[in-house]
Amino acid sequence: MKLTRRNFIATVVGGVAGIQVTPLPWKFTDDVAIWTQNWPWVPVPPTGEFSEVSSVCNLCPGGCGISVRKVDNRAVKIEGRPDYPVNAGGICPVGMGGLQLLYNESLRFTGPMKRVGMRGSGEFQNISWDDAFRIIAGRISALRKSGRPEAIAAVDGNREGTTASALIERLMQAVGSPNYVRLPSLSDTYRMGNIVMEGRDAPVAYDLENSDFVLSFGCGLLEGWGAPGRVMNAWGMWHDANPAKRKTHIVQVESRASNTASKADLWVAPRPGTDAALALGLAHVIIRSGKYDAGFVAEHTFGFEDWQSTDGRPHSGFKTLVLKNYSPEQVSKITGVRPDVMVKLAAAFRLAKAPVAIYGKGKNDLNGSLYEFMAVQSLNALTGRINRPGGVLLPDPIPLNPLPYFERDDIASQGLKKPRLDRGGTQEYPFTQSLISNFADAINRSPKSPIDTLMVFSANPAFTLPDGGAFKNALAKIPFVVSFSPYRDETANMADLILPDCTYLEKMDDMVWPVGLQYPFYGLSKPVVKPIYDTRNCGDTVIEMAKAIGESVGSAFPWEGFEDVVKERAKGLYDAGGGRVSFDRAAPAWKPQNPKAGDKPGYNSFDDMWKKLMAGGLWYRPLDQAREWPWLFKTPSGQFEFYSQLIDQAIQRASAKDLRIAVRDDAACMAHYATPTSTANRSDYPLSMMPYEMINLASGWIPSPPFLYKTLPDTQLLKETSFAAVNPKTAAKYGLKQGDLVAVQSPVGEVQARIDLFGGAMPDIVYMPVGFGHTGYDEFLKGKGVNPNAIVQAEQDPVTGYPVWWNTRVKLVKV
Amino acid sequence: MKKENDHGKPGHKYGMVINLDKCTGCGTCMVACAAENNVSVRPDQSDKERVITWMRLYRITNGKEFPDTEVSYFPRPCMHCDHHPPCVSVCVATATKLDFHTGIVSQIYTRCIGCRYCQAACPYGARYFNWWDAYFPKGKGLDRYLSPEVSPRMRGVVEKCTFCHHRLMRAKSQAYAEDRREIEEDQYQTACTEACPAGAITFGDLNNPEHQVSKLTKHPFTFRLLERIGTEPKVYYQSSRDWVRKLGDNFLPGEYQPVVNKTWMKEEWSTKPGRDTF
Numbered sequence A: 001m002k003l004t005r006r007n008f009i010a011t012v013v014g015g016v017a018g019i020q021v022t023p024l025p026w027k028f029t030d031d032v033a034i035w036t037q038n039w040p041w042v043p044v045p046p047t048g049e050f051s052e053v054s055s056v057c058n059l060c061p062g063g064c065g066i067s068v069r070k071v072d073n074r075a076v077k078i079e080g081r082p083d084y085p086v087n088a089g090g091i092c093p094v095g096m097g098g099l100q101l102l103y104n105e106s107l108r109f110t111g112p113m114k115r116v117g118m119r120g121s122g123e124f125q126n127i128s129w130d131d132a133f134r135i136i137a138g139r140i141s142a143l144r145k146s147g148r149p150e151a152i153a154a155v156d157g158n159r160e161g162t163t164a165s166a167l168i169e170r171l172m173q174a175v176g177s178p179n180y181v182r183l184p185s186l187s188d189t190y191r192m193g194n195i196v197m198e199g200r201d202a203p204v205a206y207d208l209e210n211s212d213f214v215l216s217f218g219c220g221l222l223e224g225w226g227a228p229g230r231v232m233n234a235w236g237m238w239h240d241a242n243p244a245k246r247k248t249h250i251v252q253v254e255s256r257a258s259n260t261a262s263k264a265d266l267w268v269a270p271r272p273g274t275d276a277a278l279a280l281g282l283a284h285v286i287i288r289s290g291k292y293d294a295g296f297v298a299e300h301t302f303g304f305e306d307w308q309s310t311d312g313r314p315h316s317g318f319k320t321l322v323l324k325n326y327s328p329e330q331v332s333k334i335t336g337v338r339p340d341v342m343v344k345l346a347a348a349f350r351l352a353k354a355p356v357a358i359y360g361k362g363k364n365d366l367n368g369s370l371y372e373f374m375a376v377q378s379l380n381a382l383t384g385r386i387n388r389p390g391g392v393l394l395p396d397p398i399p400l401n402p403l404p405y406f407e408r409d410d411i412a413s414q415g416l417k418k419p420r421l422d423r424g425g426t427q428e429y430p431f432t433q434s435l436i437s438n439f440a441d442a443i444n445r446s447p448k449s450p451i452d453t454l455m456v457f458s459a460n461p462a463f464t465l466p467d468g469g470a471f472k473n474a475l476a477k478i479p480f481v482v483s484f485s486p487y488r489d490e491t492a493n494m495a496d497l498i499l500p501d502c503t504y505l506e507k508m509d510d511m512v513w514p515v516g517l518q519y520p521f522y523g524l525s526k527p528v529v530k531p532i533y534d535t536r537n538c539g540d541t542v543i544e545m546a547k548a549i550g551e552s553v554g555s556a557f558p559w560e561g562f563e564d565v566v567k568e569r570a571k572g573l574y575d576a577g578g579g580r581v582s583f584d585r586a587a588p589a590w591k592p593q594n595p596k597a598g599d600k601p602g603y604n605s606f607d608d609m610w611k612k613l614m615a616g617g618l619w620y621r622p623l624d625q626a627r628e629w630p631w632l633f634k635t636p637s638g639q640f641e642f643y644s645q646l647i648d649q650a651i652q653r654a655s656a657k658d659l660r661i662a663v664r665d666d667a668a669c670m671a672h673y674a675t676p677t678s679t680a681n682r683s684d685y686p687l688s689m690m691p692y693e694m695i696n697l698a699s700g701w702i703p704s705p706p707f708l709y710k711t712l713p714d715t716q717l718l719k720e721t722s723f724a725a726v727n728p729k730t731a732a733k734y735g736l737k738q739g740d741l742v743a744v745q746s747p748v749g750e751v752q753a754r755i756d757l758f759g760g761a762m763p764d765i766v767y768m769p770v771g772f773g774h775t776g777y778d779e780f781l782k783g784k785g786v787n788p789n790a791i792v793q794a795e796q797d798p799v800t801g802y803p804v805w806w807n808t809r810v811k812l813v814k815v
Numbered sequence B: 001m002k003k004e005n006d007h008g009k010p011g012h013k014y015g016m017v018i019n020l021d022k023c024t025g026c027g028t029c030m031v032a033c034a035a036e037n038n039v040s041v042r043p044d045q046s047d048k049e050r051v052i053t054w055m056r057l058y059r060i061t062n063g064k065e066f067p068d069t070e071v072s073y074f075p076r077p078c079m080h081c082d083h084h085p086p087c088v089s090v091c092v093a094t095a096t097k098l099d100f101h102t103g104i105v106s107q108i109y110t111r112c113i114g115c116r117y118c119q120a121a122c123p124y125g126a127r128y129f130n131w132w133d134a135y136f137p138k139g140k141g142l143d144r145y146l147s148p149e150v151s152p153r154m155r156g157v158v159e160k161c162t163f164c165h166h167r168l169m170r171a172k173s174q175a176y177a178e179d180r181r182e183i184e185e186d187q188y189q190t191a192c193t194e195a196c197p198a199g200a201i202t203f204g205d206l207n208n209p210e211h212q213v214s215k216l217t218k219h220p221f222t223f224r225l226l227e228r229i230g231t232e233p234k235v236y237y238q239s240s241r242d243w244v245r246k247l248g249d250n251f252l253p254g255e256y257q258p259v260v261n262k263t264w265m266k267e268e269w270s271t272k273p274g275r276d277t278f
């Protein structure tokens, strides 16, 4: 028979039909099934009794409520808590993957250890806690005895206001070292901005949920800014399926088509670092139209109109300055944004019922710029959006009890008189509490490290600092480094001694005021599972350590353990009154509620409140939106200051140059834009590099749960290489195609990445994701991609001194 | 569907509506799904042809030049195609079936012989083959977070989204224990739905007019992926942006009909909204 197509088909079909009627294939399939069921190498998770434990996620400053499903004593799933004020049920991907940070032995330290291999090799040997305490206490005591307590330093990544950070700071005070260094974050920029313009040392509080027009200058609303659980929940609310019901408009100001920029109602793309100019351009349009909130400006602000100081000197006001320097045409030259866009945007902002302009830079992990914050805040003041519902609120700090006074010994008093290594708080950095870049610099510059013993808490500065690797170099020079990290991160790998903390699911910890939230909030997490390894809550370790050092240091820590301290501080919440420890979904915390006179707080004694606080993990005060004006602003003028007298005073004490301010005279005390300086040569380095953050990749000291790598597209990470996003036009200029391997070179270093052609990248800018390029941790994270921080060349931000990490000059060289 | 199940008695038809305006592209749904369903995580997750993601985020862009570029995301679970799911028709081992009582397309790993016909047949790429055993290396202790509610898979079988079927079982046992016949809307919700921080995913019974999903599917912005090949997905999407809706199917030039002036619950809106006109 000749095989034609026709009889071929007939044969096949006939054959198939034949097979269908015999029982053989079915029997065979069944056998296969039974055989596969007996494969021994597939894990069979043991079952047991199911339970749910409520706690709080502490992986970012967001403070989402979580509920952890347990089977016997194993935690098997993390979920968001719908009965929690911050996140209302959802959480972010990092929090969702949290169990992979708990149950991964090669990611963690399983007990106290000392280094045996080379620094950075990650080779450690188990020791006992007693030995660990003996080593560290001995070292600190010896330095104190020799009269050098200032050679002890601490780098603390815990958020300001938390009990852990309060204890660490206290330890440094008791020991007698001024070198307590915190990592700069967006919260510091907020704090400083609030001090210079409002005289309030308080967190920023944006009433987003009640606003109908959110003008976001750089906040990665969908990239993890603020309290991500809260912001994304608000995002969902803003985007009702029925567009007629959408009351809130979102405008994103950012140079790259991030998720936020893409999903916003309008995306405005100024050049990186020119946000201040854009904000002032909008202010110009509003002032020129005469439609600003004249009442607010007249009653509650200082420095708007021209004025005269007591010594008779005339000063130009904010109005004059803005009208002179920031017309849409002028601003367009700086920012690249079309003048008509500015005019339209300013009108929309002004006409909205409850607009708010918010300031940020990606997530919260990195600092912003003070003058940019001031420009955005000036826009709020101009339109009377401060201390108004849906605007910027000015709540009081959380009434936690301060830790009790303690006596220092002579060694400590002498030590504390020594200057800080980072020069924070000096005339050059008057408002800055600590400056880790100066700290690293001081060590790198001296032939012998002035710091003998460095303790690192909840931080991984060797990876997270945008400093071109400066901190890493400093680490190598410090004779003795102690890490309290639960994870085998880059900094811990450089340490000589490890006193591992528990992970967030194994310990009590507190969460003070998630970034940007508009009402006072205090969260308390509790151990979901018992520590699975020989690790201890870092708060307990600090107390133990102080006791091991003994003398006045030991007596400064009269507590049994960390929990006592937390409780003692929380007593302040009870004494202040008015807080709630349970949450009713029907009354979201951001909805203005009129507390009636007879309202009971839901507890009748402090012990009762403490019990409920531990069980529920939350304390908050419902939103009290607008507060009485008198005494609200604690500036020298008692008003909101367009012209900051505190900056003026700082300039009097030092000079504008010492403060690194580019402009002179009145402008220096007000929001302004100045072209950032860079020592790099533009012709050698024609492009600039901007690190960017993503919500589905952890970029701070917490490692990414490996689950997250499933969510990353293969245009961000492919095998061992990460990608740099560049505009196709820019790539064409250098003859680069999708996937080409390039060296991104800056004056301080080079990293290799593949090119991703992305239309949403601003031309001439190279965008690199932060969070790749680990050398620590385990096979899931190690050696994947590169860390752009390693090539950042950052100048210092005027006044604050924080790194200007968004302006590194680079060039691309094809490999 | 109504007619086919249980001799004419209308059953459940579980489905999902994902609002792409709300979707932030965060990927929590993907992580939640993997964590809930014991999905294996290997050291290299960048080989997208091998990596297992029952729920997968597809990143799309509108292809415009700077500064008009936009990105968006399609979170894609299994579509649980109705009537004749392509994967079910080709399965030689009856390892995957459409359950007429629930509308869920199941996958029975122990029956699966790993021929991967279904994977080839699925137009949505929702099926994944286990090239290796589940990755839980000794000494790491990663297997300690595994949930006993879902069996981990072995090398050589295909797996996919089950609409978190074990959660339906859980809800059923609960109802049985409490002597109820019916399961309420909030008692059976999938892991991805619950996890989404923006509330972008709505899950429920498409046959129950009281459930949110039944209402949302009537919205003019609602569409399905590759709707015209007739797979009748039970996963719906919504977007107010034309370019996003357009990418839901392969349209010939001029074939796509933008949603203009359609009214939904008449009085509420009647203009074309979205970013283009802001």
Ligand code: SF4
Binding pocket: A057, A058, A059, A060, A061, A062, A063, A064, A091, A092, A093, A094, A095, A096, A227, A228, A229
């Ligand atoms: S947003 Fe922050 S607090 Fe919330 S789950 Fe994620 S990491 Fe945790």
Ligand code: SF4
Binding pocket: B018, B022, B023, B024, B025, B026, B027, B028, B029, B030, B057, B073, B075, B195, B196, B197, B198, B199, B200, B201
């Ligand atoms: S969790 Fe929700 S917002 Fe995030 S990607 Fe999935 S659907 Fe979108």
Ligand code: SF4
Binding pocket: B032, B033, B034, B036, B037, B054, B055, B076, B077, B078, B160, B161, B162, B163, B164, B165, B190, B191, B192, B193
């Ligand atoms: S329904 Fe369940 S199985 Fe399907 S994608 Fe969502 S979480 Fe995964």
